[in-house]
Amino acid sequence: MSVIGIDLGTQSTKIGVARNKGIDIITNEVSNRATPTLVGFGPKSRYLGEAAKTQEISNLKNTVSGFKRLVGRSFKDPDVHIEQEYNTSTLCDANGQAGVEVSYLGKKEQFTATQLVAMYLSKIKSTAAREIKLPISDVVISVPAWFTDSQRRAMLDAAEIAGLRPLRLMNDTTAIALGYGITKLDLPTAEESPRRVVFVDMGHSNYTCSVVEFRKGELNVKATTYDRHFGGRNFDKALVDHFADEFKEKFKIDIRTNPKAWARTLAAAEKLKKVLSANPVAPLSIESLMNDVDVRTVIKREDMEEMVRPLLEQLSVPLEQVLAEAKLKVEDIDSIEMVGGCTRVPIIKETISKFFGKPLSFTLNQDEAIARGCTFSCAILSPIFRVRDFSVHEIVNYPVEFTWEQSPEIPDEDTSLTVFNKGNIMPSTKILTFYRKQPFDLEARYSKPEMLPGKVNPWIGRFSIKGVKADANDDFMICKLKARLNLHGILNVESGYYVEDVEVEEPISDEKEGEKKDADPMETDTPNGNAEPKKTRKVKKQVRKGELPVSSGTTSLEPVTKETWTEKENAMTMEDKLVADTDEKKNELESSIYELRDKVETTYSDFASDEEREKLTTKLSEIEDWLYEDGEDTTKAAYVAKMDEIRFIAGPIIQRYMDKIEADRQAILKAQEEAVAKKRAEEDSKRKPEEEGKKTEEGKDSTDAEMKEAPSAADGEATSAEKGEMDENE
Incomplete structure (x- = not known):
């Protein structure tokens, strides 16, 4: 199982993987750490990433960039027409969504931005799988903080079409903040003042500022502002x-x-x-x-x-806004972290530093900080990794309201409610209560459309609550609905249920005001010896009685459409693979012709008869002529068949050569073994006389030792005898 973070940028994409107790950035097929975010279309296949970049100039009209900024939008959105200025392909209305019209496999085709993102994510998936040699599934993908519900749903749909399972769609600056905070060991504790950091992210097309407060083990995003068209x-x-x-x-x-x-x-x-x-x-x-x-x-x-x-002049606007929304002043900020390739421009650094009146900080990798943060998030959410506990508290950027039709039985009922306000913590769950006698519908939308990017439709979704009916007394059913803004920043009514008011008895406390609550409890006996009964009272409580089915209508793709697009993506992937394999076989055939033509006159000349040499040379010339005429554009099977024809003639010659090489190798090994054995025998023969001489010397030494010790012993005995005689005389 893999842990992958994807920084899906407008210009380039970085892939992070958790391994070796850290985060690595994966290199692509040409050893680059950043893969161009491009999708190209050709007469035989697609070009994705580096391949699209290689042929971009020669295939301008069929190479698409910036498709992330088109996802989840309608073609009528003015932001889409701004993107046309930076795109060489023709943007169009594809089934009501922003898309592109290109020439693919020799005919005009239209693809939605969701399909384009899915194509590119398929490439990223294969790049990651090739590098870590594991199947790729669980990922965390970065998105701009200003993405709306419809854009986030489109990103999830694209990821699913590509065969990925996003654990979280993470805002760019939040990912940066996580990568910054999780590695810091000196963050203040809960009792201390938080560390306030402004993250300034300026990339290819987007400028975002976030104020984040850090304490040990957690971060809180206080405010995020942006300029969507500055980079x-x-x-x-x-x-x-x-x-x-x-x-x-x-x-x-x-x-x-x-x-x-x-x-x-x-x-x-x-x-x-x-x-x-x-x-x-x-x-x-x-x-x-x-x-x-x-x-x-x-x-x-x-x-x-x-x-x-x-x-x-646009630089200071988001900076002023983010401080105002966070209710902070410049002097309240502890550090300003700069991220994004564009923050290397000296005049930008100078302008931002002047605004805050303090030096800027560049402790993070400006190009890879988002990918690293996404990978940390994926590791936290994945069950296979143990990561230091770190809570991430994101905020709601656009206020969300629910509207509904007024109940006939409640003429003064309000018909709208702002459930999630701007600045609320996310993810978040709210319980909504309704009194109804029949099924009803809710509609979710952004309450302040003027805050949305471009002309995005503020409508989020429609939720139908089924199974509602009056009770036995023709009274209202009390309906409870669970509305949730999840980790992705997407709104759903996750479930519904109904409750009933039921009378239950609960004990009444006899404690009077001023009595000690920590006094030891005592049992009081009544005159007849029985314990005094506890006093109770009847209260009404709501008890959950049953479920209410909820059907949703949102901007997410219909299952049938998603399945169709998934099948089409798989078919295009197989077509790309077939074309790549065909090109590989063609190149193999071409290189074999040149290699054999040279070797048959040099390396293999002693192993081929004149007849074989002439036959092989003729066959090589024949296939070479075919390769540059009829074989210029043919099938994989045709190239394999031609390769087999060459092997049929060249095989015996090459086998003789290989047999000679093997025989020579065996002879060399045998000679080396004999030389080693001879050397060992010589060493053994030299060592034997030396050992025998050594043994003789050792024997002589031991004899001398015995001879020297004997007189000592005799002397010792004589001394003892003399001593005995002296004792007797005394």
């Missing part, structure tokens, strides 16, 4: 607009009329921006950009900063 891509576009004007004047070419030239300039501008983050001046050079014209220019850092000056 590195805005800086890139400002540079490209400048270069477009310069190239038009200086080189007489208009890159705005040529999508390929625009895309190449955009890629060069992004690299230039990174160079200017570390250097005051940077050159830009693109060969044959357009109409065979080479372009060269130089730009200074201060020139770029002047170009993006209007953008920099």
